[in-house]
Amino acid sequence: MTSILSSLGKTIVSGMSYIGGVTSLFVFSMATIFGKREPGDKLVWQILIKQIYFTGVQAFRTITPIALVIGMLTIVQMFVVAPQIGAEDIIGKVLIAIIVRELGPLLTAIIVIGRSGTAVATEIGNMMVSDEFDALESIGIDPLRFIVFPRVAGMMIALTSLVIYFNVVGLMGGYFVVRFVGVYLPFERYFSSLFSAMSVMDLIVVFFKTLFMGAAIAVISIMQGFRVGRNYLMVPVAATHSVVNSLIAVFLVDGIITLFSYI
Amino acid sequence: MDILTFKDVFFSYELNAEPILKKVNANVKENTTAFIIGNSGGGKSTFLRLAAGLIVPDSGEVIICGINTRYASKPQLMEFHKRSAFVFQDSGLVSNLVLYDNLALPLRYHTRLTETQIKNKIDPVIEELGLTEHYNRLPGQMSRSERKLAGIARSVIVDPEIFFFDEPLAGLDYVAADKVKKIISRLAGTKTIIVTEQSLSFGMKIADLFICLVDGEIVYSGSPDGIQLSEHPFLKRLLESRKETTTFYTSLEKNIKE
Secondary structure, eight states, X not given: OHHHHHHHHHHHHHHHHHHHHHHHHHHHHHHGGGSOOOTTHHHHHHHHHHHHHHHTGGGHHHHHHHHHHHHHHHHHHHHHHHHHTTOGGGHHHHHIIIIIIIIHHHHHXXXXXXXXXXXXXXXXXXXXXXXXXXXXXXXXXXXXXXXXXXXXXXXXXXXXXXXXXXXXXXXIIHHHHHHHTTOOOOHHHHHHHHHHHOXXXXXXXXXXXXXXXXXXXXXXXXXXXXXXXXXTTHHHHHHHHHHHHHHHHHHHHHHHHHHHHHO | OEEEEEEEEEEOSSTTSOOSEEEEEEEEETTOEEEEEEOTTSSHHHHHHHHTTSSOOSXXXXXXXXEETTTOOHHHHHHHHHTXXXXXXXXXXXXXXXXXXXXXXXXXXXXXXXXXXXXXXHHHHHHHTTOGGGTTOOGGGSOXXXXXXXXXXXXXXXXXXXXXXXXXXXXXXXXXXXXXXXXXXXXXXXXXXXXXXXXXXXXXXXXXXXXXXXXXXXXXXXXXXXXXXXXXXXXXHHHHHHHHHHHHHHHHHHHHHO
């Protein structure tokens, strides 16, 4: 019994210290941007833009088919099931809740974890092994500002943009796919039910979800990269752990924000 | 004037672990060339990282250019880093930047020099070190020797007050080692240079000061001449191996000539 309690205690303590570490990494990296201006700050913005390109633009072709299929399936299911239970009036509301508020952010975040989270964890891990962080510091460049900040901010911006794209493709593209395969669905009825169901609150909730999810994926991946230390063999382990921990974080963020939005 | 002071410094990388440096005291004067020698794992690189302010001591004080690294703020340390250069064992180049961008990085980040001015500073150094053909190559596409030379090039380009070289000759071929020796010899006397090395040979030619660290403790600190008189077993062994190496190379040279 004592050993169970002791291992539970250790798990809780290590979990709390991990959350503390990840939070500090986020806060300190964001704070660096308010520090002294350097002539080389334009390099930091260039890295930020590259990060948005890698995480956001390059993910479009992965996101597009997934958003189309999810949109199509959800729309078909709703228009088949809703009339059977007399719930045709809430079709728009349900689509907004399922696609815009839940599946959009969640599925996009999962894709970003698989594509960019692992890439960041591996990149940072390799940089740790080859002393690049110390080397940057030794030439007076703060790695938090030069390496961490653009990756965190880039991922937050990219994820938010991708979620908007996913939702638009899911709802609009899904509709056209449904029409294309021959299901009769009046255009006006569909879009009027969507727009009348969407509230400002929905948009605020999605915005905060994507920001927090993007930040969580980035800092967790970077943190796992840091943990590689000087051991090459730990690089793939960092990638694996970044996926697992980011998934847990993303689902927790989703759950917590959704719950708070209904309180 | 002392530019570097170690006062009763203890350091370990892990909590409650055996310290890597144990009560280390040392002084290095301005424009001195100091060689840190010692056994493998004896704390040479740790000494160098502490001296460069990349890590801080667990206890004791490291004062570099008047900055006590233990109590210095991050901006203070960053300002010091701009005035110094650290050459890492494996170069420390940024892996996703090509050679030219790596060398230009500190200049682009800290100065308002134009691209032409930056190029004018970089090109002669690249040429001197024979790295011209690697101009647009990533560090991963270069050999270890070339990466190391590039690390040295980056340190020279920023023209710092203090140089820290972590085993600059380790793993280099004969030609590359010769280039590095020439550069360090040229800087000696005009800049403060702190070098870690496994062997005595190079240091005996240019060092003003030798600090010998064995298992985290300083067993010798003084002039190169004084080493000959030291009774410490490690230094005696080092001197013997130097004699053997010198004899070997002299006979090899003689054979080649014959």
